[in-house]
Amino acid sequence: MVSPTPAAVPEEAQPLAEAALAGGSQPDDRLRGRRDIVNRQRLQEKIAATWFRASTPERARSEILDILKEAQADGRDEIERRFHDGASGLMTAQAFSFLADQILRLVYDHVSHDLYPLHNPSTAERLALVAVGGYGRGELAPYSDIDLLFLLPYKITPRSEQVIEAVLYFLWDLGFKVGHATRSVEDCIRLARGDVTIATNLLEKRFLWGDQALFLELREGYRREVQNGRSAAFVEAKLAERDARHQRHGEGSRYALEPNIKEGKGGLRDLHTLFWIAKFAYGLDDIERFIDTGVFSRPEVRKFAKALSFFWTLRCHLHFLTGRAEERLTFDLQHQIAPLMGYKQHAGTQAVERFMKHYFLMAKDVGDLTRIFCAQLEAEHERRSRFRLTPLLGQRRLSGFQLDGDRLWVKDAGLFQKNPVEMLRIFQVAQQHDLDIHPQTLRWITRNLKYITDSVRKDPKANAIFLDILTSEHDPEVTLRRMNEAGVFGRFIRDFGRIVSQMQFNMYHHYTVDEHTIFAIGILHDIEQGRLAEEAPIVTEVVHKVLSRRALYVAVLLHDIAKGRPGDHSEVGAEIAQRLCPRLGLSEEETETVSWLVLHHLNMSDTAFKRDIDDPETIQSFADLVQSMERLRLLLILTVADIRAVGPNVWSAWKAALLRELYWRTEEVLSGGLITEGRERRVEAAQQALRQQLSHWPTEEVEAHLERGYASYWLSLDAETHARHAEMVREAEAAGRQLSVDTRIDDYRQVTEVTIYTPDHPGLFSRIAGALAVAGASVEGARIFTLSNGMALDIFYIEEASGGPFDREDRIERLRAAIEQSLTGRLKPLQELKKQRSSLPSRLEVFKVPPRVLIDNKASRNHTVVEVNARDRAGLLHRVTDVITRQNLIIDSAKVTTYGERAVDSFYLHDALGSKVEDDARLRRLRHRLLEALEATPGGAEPARKTPARQRGGQGRKTAAKAARQTTA
DSSP states (O other): OOOOOTTSOOGGGOOOHHHHHHOSOSGGGSOOOHHHHOOHHHHHHHHHHHHHHOSSHHHHHHHHHHHHHHHHHHHHHHHHHHHHTTOOHHHHHHHHHHHHHHHHHHHHHIIIIIISOOSSOOGGGOOEEEEEHHHHTTOOOTTOOEEEEEEESSSOOHHHHHHHHHHHHHHHHTTOOEEEEEEEHHHHHHHHHHOHHHHHHHHTOEEEEEOHHHHHHHHHHHIIIIITTOHHHHHHHHHHHHHHHHHHTTTTOTTOSSOBTTTSTTSHHHHHHHHHHHHHHHOOOSTHHHHHHTSSOHHHHHHHHHHHHHHHHHHHHHHHHHTSOOOBOOHHHHHHHHHHTTOOOBTTBOHHHHHHHHHHHHHHHHHHHHHHHHHHHHHHTTOOOSSOOOGGGGSSEETTEEEETTEEEOSOTHHHHHOTTHHHHHHHHHHHTTOEEOHHHHHHHHHTGGGOOHHHHTOHHHHHHHHHHHTOSSOHHHHHHHHHHHTHHHHHSHHHHTTTTOOOOSSSOOSOHHHHHHHHHHHHHHHHTTTTTTTOHHHHHHTTTOSOHHHHHHHHHHTTTTTTSSSOHHHHHHHHHHHHHHHHTOOHHHHHHHHHHHHTTTHHHHHHHHSOTTSHHHHHHHHHHHOSHHHHHHHHHHHHHHHHTTOTTOOOHHHHHHHHHHHHHHHHHHTTOOHHHHHHHHHHHHHHHHHHHTTTSOHHHHHHHHHHOOHHHHHHSOHHHHHHHHHHHHHHHHHTOSOEEEEEEETTTTEEEEEEEEEOOTTHHHHHHHHHHHTTEEEEEEEEEEOTTSEEEEEEEEEETTSSBOOOHHHHHHHHHHHHHHHHTOOOHHHHHHHSOOSSOGGGGGOOOOOEEEEESSSOSSOEEEEEEEEOOTTHHHHHHHHHHHTTOEEEEEEEEEETTEEEEEEEEEOTTSOOOOOHHHHHHHHHHHHHHHHOOOOOOOOSSOOOOOOOOSTTOOOOEEEEEEOOO
16 A cells, blocks of 8 residues: 555644644643544554555455454544543544544555556646545534535546545445535636635635645635635525524524534524634634634633533533434433433432533523624624614714614713612613614623622612613613623622522423513513403403503512522522512512512412312402502412413413303402302303393293203303204204213414213213323313213313314214213223333423322312322323212312423312212321322323313212313412
């Protein structure tokens, strides 16, 4: 085997990845012990010997492949060992790049000198191997692909084509995933001028092997014809590309709880974008030089290097754990990686939550860096911001600040050092006049946050400014988010700073605590502006009746302020409110209101979604807690804002209906009305409305039907539904049918309504719930009644597991059949569910919920209330209700609530004599059996759990039941 070409670069002189991004002056930046990873000289000798002695080229190729595979495997093992022994992720990426370099050079030498030797090469036969993209930076994640450019002087020749094809086949056989292109220097330059992706790939070109002069020709041509004078267009394209990428990976938020660490907002690609722009526009290939040009300060460069190191370490863990090029940090991987990166449980916060908080803080730092740098470039190229101009922009000064286009700015940072309150006031002025803030000014604000000290926090003027921003009619959400991004929010309200980037490790919450809070404030503002009148009509009406508007906004700000601290976050938050509200300028009465709202901000949703609001005791207890219409209104508004800010698709018309019903009934009590009297009036009104609907019936038939329903039946449904049920019951009675099933699409709720009329008997709901699960229906809610003739009239609101009405005719027929077979005993739901695959992805199996059973004999006047908490999983509801039936207990009503992975079901029980269950031994036995059911629910695949819990026993029961699957804040 002949020696490498003279143009080849010696092994030890190759550029290093970390030197390219973090400055190559320090000795630690260089990869050490390279020959322990791969010794190219030794391998070259083995390949030469193999080629010399092999009987055929085919035999030689097979043996050489084995040599290279063994070397590659040994190298990967050595790199992984170093990583787990403490090598940084960036050094690991550098090592994988070095390994790939050496293998590729060996392959190229063998192909070009042994397989296709050329003793008198012409100019046209020149060929260079060039690394581009991330591989061109000298960074290669454990399972990432390599991007190669086969560089030609002109058109490809037959010999060059043979060499390229042979090299690629070798690489593919070695297991490399290769992205490649074969182009001439002229083609590269021409394509780069017209395609920003190609221009970016070539920006990070790195010579690997072959004809170095050809590579230098490309480098000079690129600089002269692609970079020169085209910075503005490149910047525009990269920023647009960045925004589109953010939308594809995380809906534009860096706080997506399962982030893509490479492509998502605040991730590794954002750091690359910053580097690309600096390299293209300024010719910077070393972030230390960012300081020289004034782009970054030294602390900002350290922040860049720290983020780069963090993301590369995290990325390597992802690849090693999954054995593939995985870039999404899913829940199960978060749980595994947290201890690997040194995070431990502390002060009541899980290790995974501490890890993810650090991740989001890093993503926020990346956001700060990219915002400062990219916005500064936008300003340099006279890009206009996304905010419209106002008539005030003709002035050169506004409220003491300078105007530059539609951006506020200050002449120097000394203003913020001398008067730190101005760091708050500039956001106030920008909010009032719908302006942006100049990036240089934002940079000065971020650099001078240390001047926001306790004296500033206690300054009445500063607190008045903050309260004005919070309660402004000019979209407080936008301004507060800007303040949070700049670090001012958390610095001024230190308690808020503690929840910045705070993650809650569960499936229910979609955002970090600070993002959730800011979203909730924005939703409150939308309610005031009437933007949610259709989805939330009651709060839209009552929000303008509240007398404590400032207290309401502060309560929304503080409702989750104690998340992540030891103890109940509502109780700790109420204590924080008592301390913080006077500082903000609230009166003693307002402070008390805020503290009460924070303490009880979950009570309304808990009552509506977990308790039977047909039970007078429930309404009276809630009214005793609230005590006044003002508090009721405030709590309703806070509850709606809180739930809607949890995440997409959490709020629903069903939740709105339950909260509305609770509000109205509590309002009636607080207004002096008696619950029973109010019920009697409403029952009479409902029955009179049905008489009008059934005017075509004989009077005696109408009156007979009215006698079938109990009070809660008439109170729970509208006149149209009552009339539809009457026709259904009349038809079933005339035909003598024991089972009638009717379905219709509820356009308002976007669900399918299923009504079942059948004889009532113990265990009925358990069987129906099992049938619905087997049929693949996901139950949004239910209203279930027993009529005086011993028949059950049950209404289920169901949808597909993926959302939307359950309306396919074949699925409806399967559902009808499943219900009939379950009620007749021919269908065994648990056995059928075992056969189905779980609908939950395996990445969600990491969530564990310790099973718990709570029994309360004080929550209801006539019932024992049993609440079960467990991991939501296949067959759970059917199994639990079956256990209750086997204990000879009757469920009059129940509520099912699902908080992500956690199911919380509440059952209102009595014994066969209609009394509470008060025997201690019986209650202990019930708890024991339920815990067994919660712990031992068999495998299977019930669809995404939206199933209401309610099972009845005994005919002629006068208490109607209502059930609903709900989610609260």
